[in-house]
Amino acid sequence: MALPKLNTVEYFCKLPVSGIEAKYRPFTVGEQKVLLQALEDGENKTIAHTVINLVESCSGLSESGDSVRHLSNTDLEYLFMQIRIKSVGEETTIQLGCKDQPECDGITPVKVDLNSIQVEGEIKDNKVMLTDTIGITLKVPNFNEVQGIVEDVATISTNDLFTILAMSIDSVFTEDEVQNRSDFTEKELDDFMNELSTEQFNNVMEWFNELPKLVKNVEFECSKCSTHNEVKLEGIQNFFV
Ligand SMILES: [Zn+2]
Missing domain, CATH: 2.20.28 (Rubrerythrin, domain 2)
Known part of the structure; x- marks a missing residue:
């Protein structure tokens, strides 16, 4: 005889970066076991993939055609935190x-x-001017894109940073022309990036540093x-x- 199916409660939250209204449920004891094993293992890559699989199963995002992997890291972390709070407490x-x-x-x-962890930062104008007349527009890289480049988020290299930055450039514009990603090649973009001065590079990095993130002051x-x-x-x- 088949055992009865247990009903789970569904919750909703608004993701801080994308503003998506996400549906989620607490994780099950079986899912929690897998998570604890990953944490014990301690490997950053394993933890990241376990978290993403867990969020994928517990959220209703795939039903609406969105994928958890297309969320920014901050949205993903925020959603995981809400699931964790409803599953094992705050x-x-x-x-x-x-x-x-x-x-x-x-x-x-x-x-x-x-519950006291806050989202700090904001997405400012996604336009960054490099000179008086040349600028770029940026987009927040998603989890999939970052994972594709970075082996381990704990040991992110300058080279990785450069690649993530390049990937986040949506367009390059001048006073009278806008070139989108399909208008230039990887090589052209790479050459363009290599010509940035340190100051211009830092201006772009500042945009990244100000993106929303989860923070908590602890004493x-x-x-x-x-x-x-x-x-x-x-x-x-x-x-x-
Ligand atoms: Zn001490």
């Missing part, structure tokens, strides 16, 4: 090192209320030397590993 304990490292090797368990006394620590946590890896 409290998590993270292990934080002392600011006096390497003198102090104390590791302090710190409780974090996931704690080191369990070993009692030093007062204040840290700002950014991104999901910090909240769960």
